[in-house]
Amino acid sequence: MVQFSEEKLNKVKEIIARYPEGKQKSALIPVLHLAQESFGGWLSAETMDYVASLLQIKPIEVYEVATFYSMFNLTPVGKYLFEVCQTGPCMVSGSDNIIEYIKSKLGIGVGETTPDGMFTLKLVECLGACGYAPMMQLGKHYREHLTPAKVDEIIAECRAKAN
Amino acid sequence: MGRKLLLENAHIEGIRYYDTYRRNGGYAAAEKALKSMGPEAVLEEVKKSGLRGRGGAGFPTGMKWSFIAKPEGVPRYLVCNADESEPGTFKDRYLMEFIPHLLIEGLLISSFTLGANACYIYIRGEYAWIPDILEQAIAEAKNNGWLGKNIQGTGFDLEIYVQRGAGAYICGEETALIESLEGKRGNPRIKPPFPAVKGLWQCPTVVNNVETLAAVVPIIKYGGDEYIKLGTGKSTGTKLISACGNINKPGVYEIEMNISVEEFIFSDEYCGGIRNGKRLKACIPGGSSVPVLPANLLLKTAKGETRMMTYESLADGGFATGSMLGSGGFIVMDEDQCIVKNTLTFARFYHHESCGQCSPCREGTGWMEKVLKNIETGKGKMSDIDLLWDIQRKIEGNTICPLGDAAAWPVAAAIRHFRDEFEWHVKNPEEAQRRNFGLAHYADPLPVAATV
Ligand SMILES: Cc1cc2nc3c(=O)[nH]c(=O)nc-3n(C[C@H](O)[C@H](O)[C@H](O)COP(=O)(O)O)c2cc1C
Ligand code: SF4
Ligand code: FES
Numbered sequence: 001m002v003q004f005s006e007e008k009l010n011k012v013k014e015i016i017a018r019y020p021e022g023k024q025k026s027a028l029i030p031v032l033h034l035a036q037e038s039f040g041g042w043l044s045a046e047t048m049d050y051v052a053s054l055l056q057i058k059p060i061e062v063y064e065v066a067t068f069y070s071m072f073n074l075t076p077v078g079k080y081l082f083e084v085c086q087t088g089p090c091m092v093s094g095s096d097n098i099i100e101y102i103k104s105k106l107g108i109g110v111g112e113t114t115p116d117g118m119f120t121l122k123l124v125e126c127l128g129a130c131g132y133a134p135m136m137q138l139g140k141h142y143r144e145h146l147t148p149a150k151v152d153e154i155i156a157e158c159r160a161k162a163n
Numbered sequence: 164m165g166r167k168l169l170l171e172n173a174h175i176e177g178i179r180y181y182d183t184y185r186r187n188g189g190y191a192a193a194e195k196a197l198k199s200m201g202p203e204a205v206l207e208e209v210k211k212s213g214l215r216g217r218g219g220a221g222f223p224t225g226m227k228w229s230f231i232a233k234p235e236g237v238p239r240y241l242v243c244n245a246d247e248s249e250p251g252t253f254k255d256r257y258l259m260e261f262i263p264h265l266l267i268e269g270l271l272i273s274s275f276t277l278g279a280n281a282c283y284i285y286i287r288g289e290y291a292w293i294p295d296i297l298e299q300a301i302a303e304a305k306n307n308g309w310l311g312k313n314i315q316g317t318g319f320d321l322e323i324y325v326q327r328g329a330g331a332y333i334c335g336e337e338t339a340l341i342e343s344l345e346g347k348r349g350n351p352r353i354k355p356p357f358p359a360v361k362g363l364w365q366c367p368t369v370v371n372n373v374e375t376l377a378a379v380v381p382i383i384k385y386g387g388d389e390y391i392k393l394g395t396g397k398s399t400g401t402k403l404i405s406a407c408g409n410i411n412k413p414g415v416y417e418i419e420m421n422i423s424v425e426e427f428i429f430s431d432e433y434c435g436g437i438r439n440g441k442r443l444k445a446c447i448p449g450g451s452s453v454p455v456l457p458a459n460l461l462l463k464t465a466k467g468e469t470r471m472m473t474y475e476s477l478a479d480g481g482f483a484t485g486s487m488l489g490s491g492g493f494i495v496m497d498e499d500q501c502i503v504k505n506t507l508t509f510a511r512f513y514h515h516e517s518c519g520q521c522s523p524c525r526e527g528t529g530w531m532e533k534v535l536k537n538i539e540t541g542k543g544k545m546s547d548i549d550l551l552w553d554i555q556r557k558i559e560g561n562t563i564c565p566l567g568d569a570a571a572w573p574v575a576a577a578i579r580h581f582r583d584e585f586e587w588h589v590k591n592p593e594e595a596q597r598r599n600f601g602l603a604h605y606a607d608p609l610p611v612a613a614t615v
Contacts, residue, residue: 018283018324020238023364028346029329033288061346068348069329070515071288087250088451088508089407092500125332125512126250126451127289130492131405131413140291 002039002050012054024055028065031055032072041081042073070124078113078120080158083137086123089130098134099123101148105155118162119155164432165419166393168381168401169374173261179296181303184264190309192383196272197317200383205276209379211387213399218244218335218372219450219490221474224379230359231277232367240368241279242344243270243376245286246328246335250451250512251492254403255373257415259286259293262377263300269376270323271309272383277369280320284373285340288329297325332516336564337370339518350518351564374403394420398473402488404433408446408495411435424448424470424477425462428495441497442606445581448477449489451509452569454576455502456486457605482576498602502584506577507535513570524567527558531574538585541592548585552578581605 004012012031019026031051032043039047043066052059066072073081082102086095099121103109106119113120129135132144143154167173177183184190196205210225231239243266247255258266266284274282286293301323304310312320326344328334334343338352341363362368378400382390391399398420407413410428412435418427427433428443437443443458463470465484470476477488496505514528534551537543555571562568578585584600 018322018326020364023345025346026326026344029288029343030327033327033329055346057346064348065346068518069288069331071330086508087512088447088505089251089494091508092408092494092496092505124289124330125515126248128247128253128256128287130251130253130407130494131415133407133413137289 002035002044002046004034004038004054008034008038016055025057025061027055028057028062029069032062032066036072041077041079042075076113077122079118079162080138081120081122083122083124083127085125085127085129085133085135087126087130089126090133090135093130093133095134098136098146098148098151101151105151118158165417165422166401167417168385168390168393169258169265169377169403170262170415170417171381178262179260179264179300181264181300181307184262185307188384189264190268190307192380193268193271193309194315196383197275197315197319202276202278205272205383208387209276209382212382212390213387213397214375214378214382214390215397215399215474216372217374217378217402217491219249219452221488224371224375227359227371228273228277228369230357231369232360233278234367238281238366239277239279240363240366241270241274241277241282242337242340242363242368242370243282243284243373244335244337244340244370245284245290245373246332246340247290247373248287248332248335248516249490249492250509251407251447251494252405252450252490253407254405254415254491256290256293257403257405258373258377259290260296263297264304265377265380266297266373267300267304267309267323269379271304271314271321272379273369273371273376274321275319279369280322282321282323283344283363284323284325285334285344286325286327287334288327291327294325294327301325331518332512333518333564333566336566339564340370341368348518350520351566353563395471395473396475398475398488402472402491404472404491404493406434406493406495408493409438409441409497409500410495411438418472420471420473422472423462424472427472427493434493434495437495437497439497441499442602443495444498444500444602444605445496445502447486447492447494447496447573449487450492451494451512452572453487453489454482454485454572455506455580456576457580459605459607460484460580461486463608482572483579486576498606499599501539501599502577502581503535503539503588506574507532507539509573510535510570513566517566517570518564521562521567523558523561524570527554527567528570530554531570535574538588539595541588541596543585543589543592545586545589547589548578548582 048062134146135144214224215221334349339349358368510532519525559571588595
């Protein structure tokens with residue numbers, strides 16, 4: 001069953017308190033982030049319904065929002081999600097090569113997950129790191145100035161962390 | 164060395180933290196504003212400074228503030244736009260990461276001026292580590308009496324909250340941002356009413372960019388008269404430029420708006436020239452939405468004047484031969500870069516980011532992406548170039564929000580200035596897969612003033 005811990009529930013209360021009385025719907029995006037982090041990196045229908053009940057809004061209001069924003073994953077993803085930027089500034093700085101390298105190294109295509117459930121490759125649009133290209137988002141942080149050697153290091157680092 | 168106002172103290176170790184920031188003159192402007200100036204005087208000073216919005220549109224900030232409605236008993240809000248998603252732009256991130264207190268101080272002065280007791284920083288969701296930095300700065304400011312109730316004994320109350328977005332460029336548009344902040348999809352609203360009258364939760368709201376709000380601090384500290392001494396004409400003060408692409412020193416630079424584009428690209432103080440000894444082919448000077456310029460029109464205007472890093476000079480020649488300063492996202496391309504491919508990535512971007520409310524934008528952006536993809540991958544026809552031109556014209560001006568225009572302009576400019584490169588792709592579909600069109604005449608000096 002989907003259920004936030006006591007600590008997370010307090011966090012939800014704290015978020016709702018940021019808005020005027022009766023405007024708790026404003027907490028939806030922050031709470032969806034919290035839910036995605038807490039329940040396996042994606043939002044299942046069950047998770048979304050749970051968020052709706054917490055905020056006392058209709059489930060459809062949650063689905064509408066969850067499907068609009070690209071950071072919300074509506075299907076399961078690997079333990080480590082590589083979100084590589086492919087927009088102009090990164091492209092002129094060599095992101096194509098990095099994307100190809102990751103594909104061949106992990107043996108997966110864009111949008112796919114490795115059979116062991118460890119890595120998913122996703123292409124994203126400009127993340128505001130154009131001067132430090134090529135780059136990707138990995139969890140909370142950015143990995144910048146990517147080279148094949150750096151990609152190797154990142155993959156090894158993830159594998160080590162998972163063990 | 165140009166004068167710095169925002170990044171003056173950025174190099175000081177520990178400037179991210181309250182004590183260091185305060186020791187280096189931090190919160191002196193807030194003290195001055197709250198204790199000795201009062202809201203009207205601050206507003207006058209901001210008007211005098213000529214500060215223009217740094218989010219892309221360049222609207223005069225003082226004027227925007229003076230439009231805020233003040234109905235009795237209705238709260239007002241200040242919203243700080245930290246969505247920063249325009250490709251090429253990464254300047255607000257720098258300010259928030261390294262000098263968060265400058266933004267907090269700017270928010271305090273601005274909220275005080277507007278009479279807002281709550282302020283929301285709406286930050287793009289991908290900048291996931293920055294809310295921690297901002298929240299720490301907010302907590303420090305609060306512990307030192309700069310936020311909360313009865314700030315510094317003046318009777319003014321203010322709370323600042325950080326709200327993360329979740330991946331949607333459109334939420335940088337101010338009414339889409341407000342919708343998102345209300346927990347909805349980021350669909351821009353039809354204006355009027357403007358946010359200054361009916362914004363967040365239908366209350367009067369001012370939305371300003373991070374850099375705009377940070378710039379209020381030096382304006383109050385040194386005075387509007389000092390501020391206009393920097394820069395030229397209606398481009399007063401300093402501007403953050405995030406430079407990227409094929410240059411030796413990508414990064415965030417604060418410039419006085421009185422240097423030439425050539426100096427910015429080639430001097431060691433800024434971009435340090437083109438990487439690997441290559442030649443300059445083209446540049447998009449103000450983020451992905453503004454027209455791309457070939458090198459010859461970038462360094463000199465069509466009239467043959469030196470092009471400067473100012474709102475006016477970059478726009479000189481209109482869209483026929485000029486561009487825009489926009490958000491300050493400065494994207495440089497060397498001789499090896501393909502204009503068609505770069506334009507394709509932008510078209511894909513706008514297609515992906517269209518909220519889908521207006522058919523010209525929703526359908527047109529997808530269509531442009533498809534046609535550009537055909538041309539880029541050797542499946543294009545000559546008539547596709549005219550088709551592209553036609554689609555972009557039908558989007559421009561026919562949509563609820565400016566994203567439609569923003570999608571149309573880069574395509575229009577690419578065809579306008581690089582048509583031969585598009586034609587070459589169509590005529591040489593196989594060769595175009597292996598090499599780039601190169602420099603052609605784009606980097607040569609203009610023989611005569613270009614005609615419209
Ligand atoms: C599609 C679109 C995206 C925008 N993105 C941003 C953004 O990321 N950051 C920003 O400050 N302004 C952005 N703007 C401009 C805002 O609508 C608004 O004009 C700005 O926040 C006003 O602040 P300023 O006057 O301080 O620049 C965007 C506008 C549009 C149409
Ligand atoms: S122009 Fe595009 S992004 Fe803007 S409201 Fe219309 S469909 Fe949405
Ligand atoms: S284009 Fe990749 S981070 Fe901006």
